[in-house]
Amino acid sequence: MDQRIIDLYDDFTHGGMSRRSFIDKLGALAGSAAAATALLPILQNNYAQAQTVQENDQRITAEIVDIPGAPGLKGYLVKPKDATGKLPTVIVIHENRGLNPHIKDVTRRMATEGFIALGLDYLSPMGGTPEDEDKGRDMIGQLKAPDILAYGKAAVAYLKGRPDSNGKVGAVGFCWGGGAVNNLAVNEPNLKAGVAYYGGQPNAEDVPKIDAAMMMHYGGRDERINAGIPAYEAALKQAGKTYEIYVYEGANHAFNNDTNAARYDKEASDLAWRRTVGFLKKNLA
Numbered sequence: 606m607d608q609r610i611i612d613l614y615d616d617f618t619h620g621g622m623s624r625r626s627f628i629d630k631l632g633a634l635a636g637s638a639a640a641a642t643a644l645l646p647i648l649q650n651n652y653a654q655a656q657t658v659q660e661n662d663q664r665i666t667a668e669i670v671d672i673p674g675a676p677g678l679k680g681y682l683v684k685p686k687d688a689t690g691k692l693p694t695v696i697v698i699h700e701n702r703g704l705n706p707h708i709k710d711v712t713r714r715m716a717t718e719g720f721i722a723l724g725l726d727y728l729s730p731m732g733g734t735p736e737d738e739d740k741g742r743d744m745i746g747q748l749k750a751p752d753i754l755a756y757g758k759a760a761v762a763y764l765k766g767r768p769d770s771n772g773k774v775g776a777v778g779f780c781w782g783g784g785a786v787n788n789l790a791v792n793e794p795n796l797k798a799g800v801a802y803y804g805g806q807p808n809a810e811d812v813p814k815i816d817a818a819m820m821m822h823y824g825g826r827d828e829r830i831n832a833g834i835p836a837y838e839a840a841l842k843q844a845g846k847t848y849e850i851y852v853y854e855g856a857n858h859a860f861n862n863d864t865n866a867a868r869y870d871k872e873a874s875d876l877a878w879r880r881t882v883g884f885l886k887k888n889l890a
Contacts, residue, residue, distance in 0.1 A: 606647070606867055608826065610634050614648045614867065615829070615858050619701065620746060624739060650738065650864040652706040657863070658713035665716045670723075674759040677730035680723045681709050683716035684769070691771040693889035694721040694764035696757070698782030700859070703727070703734030703741040707864045708779070715777070718882045720889075721770060725760050727753060727785075745781060750788075757789040761796055773797045773889040775817075777881060778804060780859060783821075790817045798888035800881050803858050806833040812840035818847040818888045822877045824856035824870070851880065 613634065617627040632641040660667065666686050672678040681704060695715050699708040704726035712724035728734045728744050735741050764774045775798035778786035783804015790799040791807050796817040803823050819841065823831055834850065841848045853860060853873035860870040861877060
């Protein structure tokens with residue numbers, strides 16, 4: 606697909622334009638309104654594909670839980686079914702559309718790797734993630750930075766204090782959630798490991814506050830986010846932090862999202878996932 610079309614969709618999904626403007630510009634790039642209409646199913650997420658680990662998979666148990674300390678905050682808690690002893694825990698932080706079927710599936714995948722995984726719904730205090738993706742994006746835009754941080758900190762405290770937890774908490778986030786992981790790492794000393802997929806970087810002056818081991822994944826074509834890599838890496842290095850940074854050449858923003866045919870990159874996604882799981886197991890053991 607024409608990279609200009611993927612970049613246009615990226616601008617739209619991150620609030621850079623209205624749907625009407627997006628469709629008009631897509632039609633201009635595609636050559637006609639009919640061609641734009643044909644492209645939409647490829648550009649948009651198809652949640653029928655969001656079942657890598659089925660909801661009724663016999664390896665896991667899943668439930669919706671209330672998170673103490675933040676009124677209305679809920680999460681999708683998934684655990685290995687037959688695990689014994691105390692387990693490491695991971696918060697899974699969604700993209701800017703909320704806790705959708707894809708992120709729930711990622712949460713289930715994390716549980717099959719041996720973690721207690723919490724897919725945190727940052728929109729739950731506002732009534733929960735809606736089915737309408739555009740509405741979800743608009744709701745994300747209404748969240749206040751102090752609340753976003755408070756929800757993440759409440760989730761860390763909840764997982765750390767669970768009787769089946771080993772007391773070590775990590776976080777993995779995607780896009781908006783990747784930025785939330787970076788911000789949580791700056792502000793939460795109890796976070797032991799953070800993995801940010803193509804997420805916005807924190808201010809360089811805040812990097813010394815990070816205690817967690819950090820891993821970052823970026824798509825090589827993601828110029829918007831990648832512009833912040835050099836300053837972030839320089840600050841991490843100068844502060845003596847434990848970190849790993851990977852850039853997957855040829856991959857786009859959101860390359861991990863296997864429900865999006867236009868941007869998904871299986872090779873990059875699989876490699877990043879193996880690295881992520883290994884990193885979390887090492888740092889949360």
